[in-house]
Amino acid sequence: MHSSALLCCLVLLTGVRASPGHGTQSENSCTHFPGNLPNMLRDLRDAFSRVKTFF
Template sequence: MPSPALLCFLVFLAGVGASRHQSTLSEDNCTHFSVSLPHMLRELRAAFGKVKTFFQTKDELHSILLTRSLLEDFKGYLGCQALSEMIQFYLEEVM
């Protein structure tokens, strides 16, 4: 079964391919990027939702991903800090 990172990458590539196709339609498309970005993100989110739903329905692994102790760790200070750093990395590097 493909990893979630691979699936995200494939969905991202599909979005990039669609945006490149649109960018060839006009030379000044970059000036309208801020207007079209929300629409592209909605399409990307919808496509990822379909892929996620497909693989979740095919998943036969019925295990708990977060044990109670790990969940409590995420609720603590270090979990909050780690999540904050992950979000900051995503916003700075990915977006």
């Protein structure tokens, strides 16, 4: 149970770090989402591989 909570926190932090317009409140950030999706998925895969390596 503890490892799943750690994994959820890691995914959340990765998503916050990879989100477009980090640090700004952009109203049109949804228009940039499809273009940034491959980058966000790559970051998520990297985060999961680091978690797998850790455990």
